[in-house]
Amino acid sequence: MKIQVKLFASFGRYRPGALPGMPFELELPEGATLRDLIHQLGLPVEEVKVCFVNGRVEELDYTLSEGDEAGIFPPIGGGCLP
Amino acid sequence: MYLVRVNMTDRTYQVTDIPEAYRHLAGRGFTSSVVAAEVPPLCHPLGPNNKLVFAPGFVTGTSAPTSARCSVGGKSPLTGGIKEANAGSSWAADLAVMQIGGLIIEGKPSKKDEYWGIHITWDGKPKVEFFDATQYTGKQLSQVFPAIYEKFGERISVCSVGAVAELGYSNAGVVFNDQEKRPTRYAGRGGLGSVMASKGLKFVVLDRAGAPGVEIADKALFEEGRKKMIDALRSHAITKPKGGLNTYGTAVLINIMNEAGGLPTRNFSSGRFEGAPKIAGEAIFETVKTRKGKEIYNHACSPGCIIQCSNTYYDENGEEIASCVEYESDWALGANCGIDNLDDVARMVKLCNEYGLDTIETGTTIAVAMEAGVIPFGDSKGAINLIHEMGKGTPLGRILGAGTATTGRVYGVTRVPVVKGQSMPAYEPRAVKGIGITYATTTMGADHTAGYTIAPEILGVMGKQDPLSPEGKAALSRAFQATTAFIDSTGHCLFIAFAILDIASGYQGMIDEVNGVLGTHWTADDVLKHGAQILKTERKFNEAAGIGKEADRMPEFMKTEPLPPHNQVFDVPDEALDSVFSEL
Ligand code: SF4
Numbered sequence: 001m002k003i004q005v006k007l008f009a010s011f012g013r014y015r016p017g018a019l020p021g022m023p024f025e026l027e028l029p030e031g032a033t034l035r036d037l038i039h040q041l042g043l044p045v046e047e048v049k050v051c052f053v054n055g056r057v058e059e060l061d062y063t064l065s066e067g068d069e070a071g072i073f074p075p076i077g078g079g080c081l082p
Numbered sequence: 083m084y085l086v087r088v089n090m091t092d093r094t095y096q097v098t099d100i101p102e103a104y105r106h107l108a109g110r111g112f113t114s115s116v117v118a119a120e121v122p123p124l125c126h127p128l129g130p131n132n133k134l135v136f137a138p139g140f141v142t143g144t145s146a147p148t149s150a151r152c153s154v155g156g157k158s159p160l161t162g163g164i165k166e167a168n169a170g171s172s173w174a175a176d177l178a179v180m181q182i183g184g185l186i187i188e189g190k191p192s193k194k195d196e197y198w199g200i201h202i203t204w205d206g207k208p209k210v211e212f213f214d215a216t217q218y219t220g221k222q223l224s225q226v227f228p229a230i231y232e233k234f235g236e237r238i239s240v241c242s243v244g245a246v247a248e249l250g251y252s253n254a255g256v257v258f259n260d261q262e263k264r265p266t267r268y269a270g271r272g273g274l275g276s277v278m279a280s281k282g283l284k285f286v287v288l289d290r291a292g293a294p295g296v297e298i299a300d301k302a303l304f305e306e307g308r309k310k311m312i313d314a315l316r317s318h319a320i321t322k323p324k325g326g327l328n329t330y331g332t333a334v335l336i337n338i339m340n341e342a343g344g345l346p347t348r349n350f351s352s353g354r355f356e357g358a359p360k361i362a363g364e365a366i367f368e369t370v371k372t373r374k375g376k377e378i379y380n381h382a383c384s385p386g387c388i389i390q391c392s393n394t395y396y397d398e399n400g401e402e403i404a405s406c407v408e409y410e411s412d413w414a415l416g417a418n419c420g421i422d423n424l425d426d427v428a429r430m431v432k433l434c435n436e437y438g439l440d441t442i443e444t445g446t447t448i449a450v451a452m453e454a455g456v457i458p459f460g461d462s463k464g465a466i467n468l469i470h471e472m473g474k475g476t477p478l479g480r481i482l483g484a485g486t487a488t489t490g491r492v493y494g495v496t497r498v499p500v501v502k503g504q505s506m507p508a509y510e511p512r513a514v515k516g517i518g519i520t521y522a523t524t525t526m527g528a529d530h531t532a533g534y535t536i537a538p539e540i541l542g543v544m545g546k547q548d549p550l551s552p553e554g555k556a557a558l559s560r561a562f563q564a565t566t567a568f569i570d571s572t573g574h575c576l577f578i579a580f581a582i583l584d585i586a587s588g589y590q591g592m593i594d595e596v597n598g599v600l601g602t603h604w605t606a607d608d609v610l611k612h613g614a615q616i617l618k619t620e621r622k623f624n625e626a627a628g629i630g631k632e633a634d635r636m637p638e639f640m641k642t643e644p645l646p647p648h649n650q651v652f653d654v655p656d657e658a659l660d661s662v663f664s665e666l
Binding site: 006008009010012019020021022047049050052055056057071073074075076077 | 318319320321325326327329330334335337338340341342343354358359360362363364365368537540541542543546548549550577580647648
């Protein structure tokens, strides 16, 4: 199945040359979870802080489906300020 | 500690000891208590009876990390209620080192168009001198600051207001110098800049030479707390060196809010902006890297900050456009106006800094003007032009300068994202319910800093909560609001919260530092009580000013227009909103 992936902040280094946050397509076996996706991308799982699938926060054992949009973030913060 | 009162009616001043009642108050606690006690709630915000109050935090001016913040308080011309805004600057530290626990500006000169500066030095105690500042008015601030440094010497720090404050705009901020002596650090919200200008006050210049520094009652305890705080800030992934804030700045939030469907776009008509990656913190970092030929990590806005989240943005020739492009400014002038041209967003930030405008209120106002058809969404050149209109004081500029609510009324727009007259910042309440409760109920008018539930709702800091669910969010917002009122009193930058809410020893470190300075024995419980007391004081002022619980409500469109992509409305019941204060 094909899914859309977006990597953010320091995870951008796993897609050199592309602006972090720009979506790209990835082929995954049916039934793959977020954890499998993270593994396939080579991201250090302990650095993963929040994952979104279609705009909702999901846990690592979430099973992906065709056409899903996944966004993966390391810990980030900010914005308590104007 | 001293209390300095400056009377602008007759240009006199008084220096006294801090009264007993204010001994254990600082920062926001101090400014709000003075405003509540001394400002008639029904006075005109720009009249002689309003007061402008400055107060450093408990640990400001000490070696506690990331603590050089100063609160500014008064009755707000934007909301008509109590206001506290704060900023980080050497100015805050200098005020504390000169042992000034509070600076109160009162009265109003009888002559219009006459402006003064005050120059405070140390002469066994604080000493105030007045100087004529009329020649510095009506100008861009980057022309004015160098002249003040030249006049008073390089070691001073400077607080000022821009040309739009002289015009009495409700969106004019109070500005402080950064570490490069630029006029860029704003206590931006609520129009306090105009309160300062209404008193004929253009500058407060501090020269700390010879000042004794902050007295610390229990040095050992203070040191212990400071170490715990440093350890927490250095180890947390968000606040550590080359961590999220130091690398990408606060604008790193653009992408995550967009992913969550909670990045207000085109005047709060969508939670997703297709241009988000182009204006995000990552894009700022990458663009600067390309243009300067190396990775540049962020700098401190003020002395002693070890988080260092402030960026500088450069044009294609490597020349500085603006410092600093913060998340809120980037969003307000970018996504919320449908603008994805980062260079133009930075140019607008620069212009706001030059004219003295609050970037948030400015961006949300332009977006409402876009909705009204004054210029189209996405028109960055048109938006730049509108900021010039504000700066120059044209009739259109004056309408916009009165803020988002007024502009909406003038143009008959129904989608006007304000609470208590103040525009919402960069988090969509329909996609993140807890922050909506904070917007609705805080005494400040829509304000994210007042109770940053984004931490657990989006960022996974201090637990995880479903942002779309209203369940339990009133209690969450209440707890955050009380804790924040305390942090805003310590003098620490609110960004320490990311680390200390996750790392318990860091939280204890903050309490130890404060106990160390004051010689008190406050517990975590006392901290919450102290924060809650500040909120109650502010609330009482607002009620007397005619801003009661009826004002703790979202604008109607948020309850009727579903927001894509989640297609949710703001569904928090009124009883839940009322419970924030009734159960405080
Ligand atoms: S964390 Fe950022 S805003 Fe806060 S004091 Fe440091 S540089 Fe300033």
